[in-house]
Amino acid sequence: MSGVAALAACTPAKPTATTPPAPAPAMKLVAFDSCDTLLRDLRAAAKASVQPWGFGQSGWFAAGRAEAATAGDAGAKGGANAPAYSGTNNHEAGADEPDLVKTDGKRIVTVSGNRLRVVDAASRTITGRLTLPEFADRMLLHGDHVLVLGSQMMAYESASRAKPGWPGAAQTRLWLVSLAGEPKIVSTFTVGANLADARLTGSIARVVVRTTPHIEFPLDKRGDQQSLIKENRKVIDRAPLSAWLPEYTSDGTKGAVDCGDVSRPDTYSGASMVTVFNFDLGRAVLGQGAPSAVLADGDTLYGTGPNLYLAHDERWRGAGTKGRTDLYLFDVTALKPVYLAAGSVPGWLLNQYSLSEHEGVLRAATTTGHPWQRSSKSTSSVYALRRDGGTLKVIGSVGGLGKGEQIFAVRFTGPIGYVVTFRRTDPLYTIDLRDPAKPVVTGELKIPGYSAYLHPASADRLIGVGQDADDNGRVRGTQISLFDVSSPTSARRLAQHAIGTGGYSEAEYDPHAFLYWPAAKLLVVPVQKWDPEGRGKAESGALLLRVGDTSLTEVGWVEHEAPVYSSYAPVMVRRSLVIGEDLWTISDVGVKATTLDGGRQLAWLAF
Known part of the structure; x- marks a missing residue:
């Protein structure tokens, strides 16, 4: 080094x-005056964009993309009953982002695989554990409630529902976990959609999902491209409105996005929809999510607190695409978002x-x-x-x-x-x-x-x-x-x-893996290093640097112990937090508390 x-x-x-x-032509927002109008326009737009094999894979390539002086949430927090602490390294203050670890200065909550754990920062002990029904890797924390977000691909019930290149149907699952006492799930919400991202402003969590129409095109394809497109258009003409509107289940009660909650820009494909579900984490139930939808795709989410922006481009779909990024603006000062405006840039x-x-x-x-x-x-x-x-x-x-x-x-x-x-x-x-x-x-x-x-x-x-x-x-x-x-x-x-x-x-x-603690001028980043020639031992840990006015000085290195069944590879440190005078580092196998220079271990809590 x-x-x-x-x-x-x-x-x-x-x-x-x-x-x-040159900027693309201006885009405007248009609402629908009836469900019949919505269905008519959806069918027309979908028929204009359908291809021989359906709608392609819009949103599938983007599924893996969805991601300071302005990062105020990473700076010092605390109150009369809590020491100063660092939060998630968010892009903007007032718009908390989901991550695999959260803290309120008193407790640390982690999620890894299907396990949620709660650590008391003062006693440096694990005080709660919860096994989740499925895999999850991010969450939001407000008061005594944690909203855990999970996303998976479900196997199709039959071959007739499969689409070329798709392993199954997308599903987003949310679990509201109470931390009052032993952690327990108190409310659930499931929607048949790809999870894009989420933001938390105050007590309101905005969860953004993407969907494509549930339309089954015939798999036995014969004929030239134009004849195949013609047959697909006939299928679209028979598709009901429910094929486009996302369906969800909240605590066992089924529902769907209402056509009155859908808006559209001037032009759209009819092959994708973005829906914002909204949940008050100050309540003990998730409810119906007060959805607001737009006929568009979205793979980048940016929040400022009062405003929420969705962005979409088609960079991964090859030549012949429009070569621009579409932008959609929501006002999120109330529980239910209000779709304000749309635009685009090259x-x-x-x-x-x-x-x-x-x-x-x-x-x-x-x-x-x-x-x-x-x-x-x-x-x-x-x-x-x-x-x-x-x-x-x-x-x-x-x-x-x-x-x-x-x-x-x-x-x-x-x-x-x-x-x-x-x-x-x-x-x-x-x-x-x-x-x-x-x-x-x-x-x-x-x-x-x-x-x-x-x-x-x-x-x-x-x-x-x-x-x-x-x-x-x-x-x-x-x-x-x-x-x-x-x-x-x-x-x-x-x-x-x-x-x-x-x-x-x-x-x-x-x-989210980056931590800068201004009070101590401490920079912490996880690092994996190895010899490409295979002559040296691989190392993984958290690098601690002191940021001077004109210098960067290494002051520490923190590693996590590998379990005996996995000692052949170093453990990756994923995140770091500061609470009071303690530096906490988090990995998939445990959390460690050290002094701020990483020199003295204060606690090691294995998962």
Whole structure:
């Protein structure tokens, strides 16, 4: 492992922005005046988009995608009866994101496999265990209630229901667990849909799911493509409205989304629907979920507290797609969301960090082209959108970022944006959005490798977690970088901590694995490292760094003990938390409490 080095040689380059691709035509929101109108329009749209083998796999490729000064929830919390503690590393304060561990400063709740466990932070003991009916890996916590989210593919009852390329029907299951006493399930909710993501604002959990029509197309296909499409259209003409409306079961009572809860943009395919279910975790029952649906697809969720944005692109469906990202805005200040507006921008998003709302303006960073193509024609842009009635209207943009490259990381902090693109080197672009109608690229820093996650440590310091690389773009292992962004025209890398050949961190692709504790200037990231030649022992643990004004200093390393039946491989540390003066690290086999420098073990609680 290399030490820390200040890299004065990493000098900023002169920014060269160009005009971005023209925005797509404005989209507007339209409601349906009756169920008959909804069914008629759904059939017409579905017939226009159906293919010889049905609706294809919209949403299937995206199933695995759905993912600070602005990350206020990761900062200090606490009250009169609880020590200061870190929460989930969320994108935005006020919009808590589901994760495999949650804490309120008094207790730590973890979920792994089908097991939920409760740890008392003061006594450092496990005080509760619960076996869940099925696998789950994320949850939301409010008061004495935990909402556990699970998603699985169910086997089809018969071959006639199977679709080419699909293993079965999607199902999302929710369990409301009471922590008052021994943990127990007090309410359940099941919907036949793919789980996209969820957010918690106050006591209200918003759970977003995706569905495709339950229409059985004939499997015995003969004839040319046009004749097959013609036969499929006949099947669609016979499909009832219930084929499109998601069905659910709440505590044994069956229900379905009402046609009055469905809205649509100007254009849509009729092959997908996104539904937001809403649950008050202050209550002991989940209820019917007060659903609100839109005829669209959605694979990226971004929440600000009062607003919720859904985004969808077709990057994984190959050439011939529309090459844009559709955006949908909901007002979520009440229990039931109100669908406000829709819009679109050219290109595709990296993840939810590609979106940011500031003073009523949504900023979106996108890359044009397809992710599997190494085309020199690819480029990235930043767009600013403002709501105008039922439309999210593009009011400004700047393009020409990383020609021949694609976005690897984005972070917006107030009116400033930072965009990382990569192919051989890592340009870190600084974008001034103080006038959203005229965004300006003010700086470009080129360094080897790239950052996959950016986190503001202060008003003028930025932390990057990503991969080191040689001059040809060949990655060499995880690196943590400290940037000086005090000048919008000349960002500098002040320090670099390289893990070594073959290393990687879960924080590179899941920001929930990242912890920065400002009070102690402590940075904690999980790291896996090994010798690619097989000559050294693999290692896995939590790396602890002290963040100085111009330096990164390693202060500790925390590992978890492997069970005797699994001693052949190191245990992956997944998450870390600070509660008072204790650092807690979490893995699938247990939780460990240490001092903040990781030097002294205070407790090891094996699962």
